[in-house]
Amino acid sequence: MxxxxxxxxxxxxxxxxxxxxxxxxxxxxxxxxxxxxxFVTYAISHVAGAGVTWEIHCATYGCGESHIADKDDECAEWAMRHTAANAGHDLFRRTCSDHARVAALA
Ligand SMILES: [Zn+2]
The missing domain is CATH 1.20.5 (Single alpha-helices involved in coiled-coils or other helix-helix interfaces)
Known part of the structure; x- marks a missing residue:
């Protein structure tokens, strides 16, 4: 029991x-x-010290040449010289990229 x-x-x-x-x-x-x-709020901003990068690519079929610089003027000059040296290579694709940082806001 x-x-x-x-x-x-x-x-x-x-x-x-x-x-x-x-x-x-x-x-x-x-x-x-x-x-x-x-919930966290984030912000994205350009990193001032990192600068920007300019790239220009020849868009003529089969060419594939490109130039990278930290100033747009340098890319423009390269493109003009490329067109002068290669008849018919007058279309380009330009990009400008920067560095961005994401940070959590308090
Ligand atoms: Zn070209």
Whole structure:
């Protein structure tokens, strides 16, 4: 009789521990979800010291020549010389790229 009630008490205790563990796991999951839904504002801006890069590519089929410089004037001069040296190479693709940094705002 006494042994039977001890077994029942042990089962109740084990069930209680299991539910405690489940509650702890549910709390951990909720904490993880809370971390995912944290709202942070970010801003992106040009990195002043990094400058810009100009690229110009000859768009004539089969040519593939290009020039890279830190100033647009240098690319323009290269393109004019390229056209003067290669008749019909008068279409170019220009790109200007900069370095940008993303930072979290407080
Ligand atoms: Zn060309």
């Amino acid at each position: 006494g042994g039977r009630s001890t077994r029942a008490a042990t089962r109740r205790r084990l069930r209680s521990l299991a539910s405690t563990r489940e509650r702890a796991e549910r709390a951990a999951v909720l904490m993880a979800v809370r971390a995912v839904w944290r």
